[in-house]
Amino acid sequence: ADQNMPNDRRVVGTDVVAGWYSPPVSRKPIRLLGDDGDGEGAALDSGQDYEELDATANATFRLKVLSTDDDQARVRVSYQPVPAPEPPWPNAPDPSIRPWPGGNDWRSPDIRVENAAFKNIPWAGHENRVIATVTNSGTMDAHNVKVGFWVKDFTVSDAGPETLLGWDFNDISAGASHEFSVSWVPPALPFIIFPFREVHYCVVVRITPHSEGSPRRGEMNPYNNQAQSNYTLVYTLSGSPFSRKLLPVQVANPFPDRSVEVRLHAEQNLDWYRTYLSHKWVRLAPGETKNIELMVECVAEEEGFRDQVSNELLYTQPNIVSAVAIITDGDSNVSQLIGGATIEARAARAAEFIGLDVSRGSIYGNVRLVSDGSIPPAGGEIVVATSANIPGGEISYRTSLDEGGAFGVETPKFATLSAPIVVDLIYLGGGGTGPASVRIKLD
Incomplete structure (x- = not known):
């Protein structure tokens, strides 16, 4: 990466995960830092900085580049608690997100995961979108609201190691709601565990403490800025x-x-x-x-x-x-x-694919119940998708079973990709039938 820098004399920030914890993302544990919202990126020139909220301690890490030359750079590093906002005001913004209700429901109603196949279930090795609905319950518009997303292994605890997925920014009018989101690619599952296996993670969303106006006014309620879904x-x-x-x-x-x-x-x-x-x-x-x-x-x-x-x-x-x-x-x-x-x-009921006829331009086949070879209910959806790491991003197609348990889908974009490619074919189930999947290599 240092050989492809657009300019010299830059301080490059990387994110390194050490120890036993393996982050639930498909990229390597060492990667360039994401942009912190100011557009300066991970390669910092003199006068530029990187700032990040520590997910575990409500503190802000800040590195500012004071000067650079051919051999060294002078930087200033600070790590300090996030300043508390001014006392709540009756006329103020209030970005908020609903937490889990507890009892037997440990899902935030304001957090969901979407992908080409499932709703609220992560799809390993594929592009997922983590979405949080944030509502401004205050009486003032909230500008440039900053929302962070984290993911961690499936847990019954509020604590534990987390991996930052990213940040999203937007304005929210008083009384309105807005969806914030980030992309997430969980690690792909090995071929040997197919035909089908779920993956299990927890998602955490935090709203950075917000203030507006002059003098600065803190949120009406500073205690509704975090939610987690353990489902x-x-x-x-x-x-x-x-x-x-x-x-x-x-x-x-x-x-x-x-x-x-x-x-x-x-x-x-x-x-x-x-x-x-x-x-x-x-x-x-x-x-x-x-x-x-x-x-x-x-x-x-x-x-x-x-x-x-x-x-x-x-x-x-x-x-x-x-x-x-x-x-x-x-x-x-x-x-x-x-x-x-x-x-x-x-x-x-367990299901399986049979009689597959695959090529770069189309995929045809049938789905049958494992127990007796009977036909599952018509209308069950079929999704075929490349992995998320191909140039240009994931390509997916969707179709459904007919009354005879057969399906067919044209896949013209697969023919434009360099050979070979690997695609996941998944039957989503329904009507008492469970999902089934198979991984296919297309030469």
Whole structure:
């Protein structure tokens, strides 16, 4: 990268992730810093600076380049708490985002993830858009509102390692809402785990403390600037028995100065499922993070449930699992809820692709149920997409199954790409049928 600099005598900023934590993004752990909103980028000339809010400490890191020459640069680095805004004013802006409601729902209603295939489910190796709806509940317009996005491993904690995805800026009129968003490409899954597997992450959104006017007026409510969604979807597919779904869940000690004992608890809303936790409690050192395992399975085919659960009920009603983490502080014996996660488990008939006829210009094939080769309901959607790292960005096409379980889609843009290319073909399921996917190499 240093050989391709547009100008000499520049200070180049990179983001380096060290230690055991592997960030859930497809790019390498070392990369150029993103622009901080002032248009100066990551290659800084004399007089330019880089500024970033520390996601873990509500503090601002700032590096300013004082001077540069052929061999060295003089910089000034500061790291200090974000100044508190002026006391809330009755006539002021108030950018806000709704947090999770808790209970059995650990999703913020203002955060969602979209991609070419799913809604609210990340698609590994593909372009995802993380979207946050921010509402200005104040009585003044809010200009240049700054919203940051972070992602972390699936967790039942508010704390834990995070990876910054980026920032978005916009104005919000008084009483109005605006969608802020950033792009995200989770790491691609290895070929060996196909035909289908979900990925599980948590998304955090923070609004930078905002002020307006002269004199500067802080927000009406400075405590509604952060939200987090700890939600995922899993399928337990029919067979003998239904498949079990195992997912890692992160638990983090929010205290940097003392060890704690974290107790874990899970509840579900349907009798014909079982949920297991690998640990009911863990002991964590100051700031320590550990993974436990949560497993969910459908037991509707077992004795006692087989005659009680109709297919209509089995394949239409999801099992909502709520897992929570509770700390009992040794000094006070007061239990403290530190977070939770929602797992939506759906029973579904396993499906597979058969009779595929693929080329650069088109893909044809059929979808059948694994159990008996029967045809799934018509209308189920099919998506085929390249990876996100091709020149020009991801290319995707969408079609649907006909009444005979067949599909066909023309893919003319694939023919314009340099060979070979790899595409993911995915059936999204529906009508009691689970998703299925296959990875195809096109020469």
